[in-house]
Amino acid sequence: MKETFDPATRIQDMLQFDEYGGVNPAITDSSTFTFLDPETMTETFLGHTEGCFLYSRHWNPSNKCLADALAAMENTESAWVTASGMSAITCSILQICSTGDHIITSVTTYGGTFAFLKNYLPKFQIDVSFVDITDLDSVVKEIRPNTKLIYTESITNPLLQVSDISSLSSIARKHGIILMVDNTFSPMMISPARLGADIVVYSMTKFINGKNDCVAGAICGTEEFINILSNVNDGTAMLLGPVLDPLRSSAILKNLHTLHVRMKQHSSNAMLVATELRKLGLTVRYPGLPDHPQHDLLNSMFNKEYGYGGMVALEMNSSGLANEFMRMLQMEGVGYLAVSLGYFKTLFSNSGKSTSSEVPQDLQRKMGLNEGLVRFSIGLDNHIERSVAKMKECLEKLHVI
Numbered sequence: 001m002k003e004t005f006d007p008a009t010r011i012q013d014m015l016q017f018d019e020y021g022g023v024n025p026a027i028t029d030s031s032t033f034t035f036l037d038p039e040t041m042t043e044t045f046l047g048h049t050e051g052c053f054l055y056s057r058h059w060n061p062s063n064k065c066l067a068d069a070l071a072a073m074e075n076t077e078s079a080w081v082t083a084s085g086m087s088a089i090t091c092s093i094l095q096i097c098s099t100g101d102h103i104i105t106s107v108t109t110y111g112g113t114f115a116f117l118k119n120y121l122p123k124f125q126i127d128v129s130f131v132d133i134t135d136l137d138s139v140v141k142e143i144r145p146n147t148k149l150i151y152t153e154s155i156t157n158p159l160l161q162v163s164d165i166s167s168l169s170s171i172a173r174k175h176g177i178i179l180m181v182d183n184t185f186s187p188m189m190i191s192p193a194r195l196g197a198d199i200v201v202y203s204m205t206k207f208i209n210g211k212n213d214c215v216a217g218a219i220c221g222t223e224e225f226i227n228i229l230s231n232v233n234d235g236t237a238m239l240l241g242p243v244l245d246p247l248r249s250s251a252i253l254k255n256l257h258t259l260h261v262r263m264k265q266h267s268s269n270a271m272l273v274a275t276e277l278r279k280l281g282l283t284v285r286y287p288g289l290p291d292h293p294q295h296d297l298l299n300s301m302f303n304k305e306y307g308y309g310g311m312v313a314l315e316m317n318s319s320g321l322a323n324e325f326m327r328m329l330q331m332e333g334v335g336y337l338a339v340s341l342g343y344f345k346t347l348f349s350n351s352g353k354s355t356s357s358e359v360p361q362d363l364q365r366k367m368g369l370n371e372g373l374v375r376f377s378i379g380l381d382n383h384i385e386r387s388v389a390k391m392k393e394c395l396e397k398l399h400v401i
């Protein structure tokens with residue numbers, strides 16, 4: 001039987017045996033590891049020993065189990081887990097780029113990423129061009145001899161634009177540039193490495209963990225890149241040291257095994273919310289709606305059974321109305337007024353005033369991020385129709401519908 005690529009099946013097919021036969025790999029609660037002889041310690045330090053562990057900032061067995069599962073999901077040779085999504089992003093960028101290099105990035109990215117690219121990298125004289133990533137010509141126009149990296153999010157935060165990863169990969173390859181994709185909004189749904197991305201990064205804080213009980217990140221790529229990142233002499237992940245605690249990585253690994261089920265429910269709930277809000281005549285951004293500008297593109301590149309994702313953006317036209325709406329939604333129990341996403345309950349926030357507040361207001365307006373935009377991370381509600389009915393009641397009380 002010819003099987004199509006399925007990230008969930010790739011995880012399911014992995015057998016990770018614990019030393020004592022536990023179905024969950026044991027948590028290795030050690031920062032350092034013993035050796036029977038000093039020569040093996042030296043060899044391990046030099047990276048010459050397969051399966052030996054030295055020190056947990058370098059590798060830890062629990063972190064390795066999670067990293068292996070992520071590499072399986074992404075179909076990359078290797079992966080590395082970090083203490084936050086931001087450290088996954090910053091370590092990867094700092095590993096690739098040196099003083100004098102140039103980066104092309106989507107102007108719409110998570111606010112922290114934007115701030116790093118805009119405000120932090122200049123101190124290393126790394127130049128960054130911010131483009132509309134859906135306009136491939138604008139990407140090509142910005143390429144310079146010193147361009148090292150094209151950076152984007154599969155589905156951008158918070159405007160929910162879809163990046164054409166295959167075309168960006170062709171552009172990058174043609175010019176010897178690395179393509180790095182943040183797939184935080186769309187695990188399982190989109191497999192960026194299969195579409196040609198060289199490096200895939202995640203904030204595992206979001207859908208992958210799904211519990212909002214920790215902050216974590218991941219980098220998926222070639223074995224060569226992960227080895228470079230973790231090199232004891234000049235690897236950014238090793239030297240900047242954003243280590244994920246093994247206790248956390250063990251918990252995330254267990255949650256990863258239910259990610260496919262959760263993504264389907266997030267997506268089908270979000271589709272219903274977006275469709276019903278649209279029926280009310282509201283301005284809704286959702287990649288699953290046929291009139292979303294990249295709906296057809298997403299249809300051509302996603303792993304269909306996981307749907308169009310759990311993120312919906314609703315335009316309330318003013319921050320005052322947006323605030324009032326969110327206050328009422330929380331009172332009605334629709335979910336929480338909170339940043340972050342991928343949680344089992346619905347979360348909502350006003351992006352321009354929170355997770356994208358690092359982006360200057362004039363640039364927010366230029367990119368189409370209005371002050372009334374409410375970003376929803378739709379939860380796993382068993383009866384999403386009830387939640388939609390409550391949303392409608394709030395909108396009626398506000399005379400929006």
Ligand code: PLP
Nearest residue numbers: 084085086110157184203205216
């Ligand atoms: N990437 C995206 C798309 C995000 O939304 C976030 C956080 O909101 C991050 C990266 C940063 O991740 P973390 O908060 O885990 O550092």
